[in-house]
Amino acid sequence: MVSPLHSNGRAELRDEKIVTSIGDLAPRPDLRPELLLRLSGKLQTTLELQQLLEIFFDEIQQAILVDGITFHHANNGLHISQGKQSQHSVHYRLQTQGDYMGDLNFHRSTRFREHELANIEGLLTTLVYPVRNALRYHSALAAAFRDPLTGAGNRAALDRTLVREIELSKRHQHALSLLMIDLDWFKQINDKHGHSCGDKVLQQTVECISSCIRQTDMSFRYGGEEFIIVLSGASASGALRIAERIRISIEALRLQGSQGDIQLSASLGCVTLHGDDDKDSLLHRADEALYAAKSGGRNRVICETDLHSELPPAKAD
Numbered sequence: 001m002v003s004p005l006h007s008n009g010r011a012e013l014r015d016e017k018i019v020t021s022i023g024d025l026a027p028r029p030d031l032r033p034e035l036l037l038r039l040s041g042k043l044q045t046t047l048e049l050q051q052l053l054e055i056f057f058d059e060i061q062q063a064i065l066v067d068g069i070t071f072h073h074a075n076n077g078l079h080i081s082q083g084k085q086s087q088h089s090v091h092y093r094l095q096t097q098g099d100y101m102g103d104l105n106f107h108r109s110t111r112f113r114e115h116e117l118a119n120i121e122g123l124l125t126t127l128v129y130p131v132r133n134a135l136r137y138h139s140a141l142a143a144a145f146r147d148p149l150t151g152a153g154n155r156a157a158l159d160r161t162l163v164r165e166i167e168l169s170k171r172h173q174h175a176l177s178l179l180m181i182d183l184d185w186f187k188q189i190n191d192k193h194g195h196s197c198g199d200k201v202l203q204q205t206v207e208c209i210s211s212c213i214r215q216t217d218m219s220f221r222y223g224g225e226e227f228i229i230v231l232s233g234a235s236a237s238g239a240l241r242i243a244e245r246i247r248i249s250i251e252a253l254r255l256q257g258s259q260g261d262i263q264l265s266a267s268l269g270c271v272t273l274h275g276d277d278d279k280d281s282l283l284h285r286a287d288e289a290l291y292a293a294k295s296g297g298r299n300r301v302i303c304e305t306d307l308h309s310e311l312p313p314a315k316a317d
């Protein structure tokens, strides 16, 4: 059912309604049937949420003047806006058969009138199922790029991200750093406490890493107990600070295994993009730095600059 909730007296004036299904909201007489038909047809041409809302925003202008719309999905962090956000807004929660499908706000500099709200609701009936299909498509796509055990990005996601971030970094001349992280003596944890305990350690490691980085930084599972962090905008010194923070946090984890406490530590390689780098050369240098951290005693961070400073000085002729 549609249940209005009015709240006035704040900077943003909001009305709130819930759209539960197409059946709840019958199209109103002052919406031309051909408009609804065309809108429905256009909304079926894409599964991309961004494009869907673009089409919706453009088309509804023929029935009602709206300055902007914003869509927000609390569970998967989606936030999309079209047009501009004005002082007045009306808010709808979209759901079908109990499935939450996001929140949609309509914005305007003047308050919406009753018959306009009725029109918006009529228009919304065309959007409910296309949004549901787009959300399912989005989830399927996200799952294809996620490691199912830890929720970190998988190798395919890493490849795509690195190619994109390297290109952006070169185009906009901002720094890009990468950390390669490998848990120390992980085989012994599996051997002593069992494989499922090892799995939990991997999950907690990813949680720990996520708590040390920004939401915009990206973490990936590179191999069994090996992870990559892509730090967009981070210089070598910034990346080193983050790497140390991760190393200390992993060492501080208190984990209980089937055979007693687990003392965890990790080794990290830290590299920063050079002008002539591509994805493979960057990963190769990170791997070298990580190898040096392992052979240097583990539970440490090695930067590529450390590697070079260890090289013997060039011989004078």
Ligand SMILES: Nc1nc2c(ncn2[C@@H]2O[C@H](COP(=O)(O)OP(=O)(O)OP(=O)(O)O)[C@@H](O)[C@H]2O)c(=O)[nH]1
Binding pocket: 149, 182, 183, 184, 185, 186, 187, 188, 190, 194, 195, 196, 197, 198, 199, 202, 223, 224, 225, 294, 298
């Ligand atoms: N539980 C669990 N173990 C895994 C998974 N993937 C890989 N492994 C294990 O990770 C272990 C990696 O062992 P090694 O490569 O010898 O590395 P390590 O014991 O950490 O030693 P160093 O890296 O040299 O410090 C192997 O025993 C793999 O079976 C997984 O998804 N779950």
